[in-house]
Amino acid sequence: MVTETTTRISINERIRLAMDGLQVSATEWNVIIPDGFTIEKATDLLAKKALENMDEANPNWTFVASRLLLQSLYHQAATNRGYDEKIMYGDFYHLLDILTQKGIYTPNLLEKYSKEDIDFLAEKINPDHDLTFTYLGLYTLANRYLATDHNKRIYELPQERWMVIAMHLMQDENPTKRLELVVEAYWALSNLYMTVATPTLANAGKTHGQLSSCFIDTVDDSLQSIYDSNTDIAKLSKNGGGIGVYMGKIRARGSSIKGFKGMSSGVVPWIKQLNNTAVSVDQLGTRKGAIAVYLDVWHKDIESFLDLKLNNGDDRMRAHDIFTGVCLPDLFMEQVEARGDWYLFDPHEVREVMGFSLEDYYDEEKGSGSFREKYAECVKNDQLSKRKVPAIDIMKRIMKSQLESGTPFMFYRDEVNRQNSNNHNGIIYCSNLCTEITQNQSPTEFLEEHTNEFGYLIKKYKPGDFVVCNLSSINLGKAVTDDVLERLIKIQVRMLDNVIDINTLPIMQTQMTNQKYRAIGLGTFGWHHLLAKKNISWESGEAVDFADKLYEKIAFLTIKSSMELCAEKGSYPVFSGSKWSTGAYFDEKGYTSEEWKELKTQVMENGMRNGYLMAVAPNSTTAMIAGSTASIDPVFKPFYHEEKKDFKIPTTAPELDHHTYNIYRRSAYIVDQRWSVKQNAARQKHIDQSISFNFYVPNTIRASVLLDLHLQAWKEGLKTTYYVRSTSNDVEECEWCQS
Secondary structure (H helix, E strand, O other): OOOHHHHHHHHHHHHHHHHOOOOOOOOOOOOOOOOOOOHHHHHHHHHHHHHHOOOOOOOOHHHHHHHHHHHHHHHHHHHHHOOOHHHOOOOHHHHHHHHHHOOOEOOHHHHHOOHHHHHHHHHHOOHHHHHHOOHHHHHHHHHHOOOEOOOOOEOOOHHHHHHHHHHHHOOOOOOOOHHHHHHHHHHHHHOOOEEEOHHHHHHOOEOOOOOOOEEEEEOOOOHHHHHHHHHHHHHHHHOOOEEEEEOOOOOOEOOOEOOEOOOOEOOHHHHHHHHHHHHHOOEOOOEOOEEEEEEEOOEOOHHHHHOOOOOOOOHHHOOOOOEEEEEEOHHHHHHHHHOOEEEEEOHHHHHHHHOOOHHHOOOOEOOEOHHHHHHHHHHHOOOOOOEEEEHHHHHHHHHHHHHHHOOOEEEEHHHHHHOOOOHHHOEOOOOOOOOOOOOOEOOOEEEEEEEOOOOOEEEEEEOOOOEEEOEEEEEHHHHOOOOOHHHHHHHHHHHHHHHHHHOOOOOHHHHHHHHHHOOOEEEEEOHHHHHHHHOOOOOOHHHHHHHHHHHHHHHHHHHHHHHHHHHHHOOOOOOOOOHHHHOHHHHHHOOOOHHHHHHHHHHHHHOOOOOOOEOEOOOHHHHHHHOOOOOOOOOOOOEEEEEEOOEEEEEEOOOOOOOOHHHHHOOOOOOOHHHHHHHHHHHHOOOOOOEOOOEEEEOOOOHHHHHHHHHHHHHOOOOEEOOEEEEOOOOOOOOHHHO
16 A cells, blocks of 8 residues: 555656647546555546546547556556566566466467567567557456466556567567567557457467367267267367357258157257357356357258247247357349248258258359259159248348347358359358358268277267368558558468467367368458548448458458468468469459459469458457457447446547548448448458448338348348347437338
């Protein structure tokens, strides 16, 4: 404890430092510091007072509050590490040494980098970059991601977190250029030009946890596969992964088992089992597991599946803690639009009677292809039991569930597979928890079990493609306006590629799939932020054209960076026969400029390091840390309160002033969603995977308007859509949603 006098002296100095150089409205700091308060408590009190002064006209108070929080972090780190807080950052080598001894940091940092290396990197740490954090960003970083000891005491500071991440991701690079690459990665992170995915942000440099964001499993139609998958999903959930699960191969309710008809209870009981796994096996003790289950719209259990998240009805047929996604072929959407009939089948019976699996086909061209041919064969075959329903009735159930629960997510399977750059080596059945990942999938098959001469039980499996998402995102609001994309994407692709080799995953199939495709997901956030800085209205052709040109540039630089990395480190193993190797990827995109033609030739000759490259994730948490807007979404409001389980913090749109306000004023529930679809279609052309794309609608939206949005998204070539986020509040200026 400190005395009231010394607290006042210290606090006055902290107030002066916090307000230095910032344009904020004059205010009295009428805060009474109780006797015996620690400096940290007093500073926290002042930070809350600063936040009370925030509104649309006074956004800079967030930086006053952030600086006060910074000073508290400097004080705590200095106390715990034993140095004078006035120097802000203590000895970096000492930090690595002490947290390695405590079992927090991996020994690799000290084993792979010499003291001279570490001292060199310490010189590159720039405390001035701490001043760019908003209060919300710094609070989130400090409370969730900075390394602490086992008693949750602060040791690591923000710039040290960026440097440790950079060191961890570059640890196995050639020693002759490793330090240069670490400095480049630190430059990208510390300037907030990019963010790494949340698992990488939390776990890089530490002894526990993995670095990847999401996984996608494919469940085969057998008891062995169902329970093996549940075990695998539990292990991934324990380590902090979000899971997508394709269950379209599992037989429907009433299907036969071993020839006995009517025995199967369908997919719902197995989904409820996953629901229990999500609740009981939480993510590192911090939150419930997150699992999205996908089912084909032609599956006989689709109606009960679409009711899983509803709040009424038989609770024994509900699974409130999982998320749902529906896999939609073009033919279904055509039937919805034409108000035609739709047939539901049991996938097990299709395999038995027809000799093929309907889910293994897709339409190779718009309006024609092998899926609709196989579907028509199933409809015509009298030996196959089927149920006929109006397609629009299924769509109504989809939209009812979306307005009540936000799900199901939409997965347009034909478009996804037509655009699959590795369709020579598999098929894509569904997406992940956040709908931005589209990669080849296949179930792991159990083959046999036996004992060996030592009495050990040996089980043999044929491993499937168990998808892994390795993500990071460009901060468009900073990187584009500072014109650093070329330099940034080059180091960003390398960082993502290194995640694949460094990562430790608890499931063998994920490791194997990771190495097979070397898939990465380079994404973006800060789109609305960038539009505001450029003074481009969301609801405009200019915004659509800008999205088209910008994402083409990002695609070019990402493909080029992967190709150049391939020349250095080698191609992903199944490159041969891919659309990269044949040049079909470039032809299908219509890339015909001389610059693109040259890149196409280089890729065909030299190969690609990564089989999948780009994906736009929701990244709301890392966007908060970077002080920008989430993903490609509009802001919620120009001024609002960000609420989580442990805080409620006032927040304004980034760089809010009289220049940007008018762009931000057209916020999420006001902006015409039809323009959002057009923008997304423009960027989707250039992204080889998909995009987490939300619809923001009032819950009073007419069904015909929501249907038109879905039809527009499908027709304009979107691969997936994420939540339908509906609000119960009256939405001002929402002319579009009634038209």
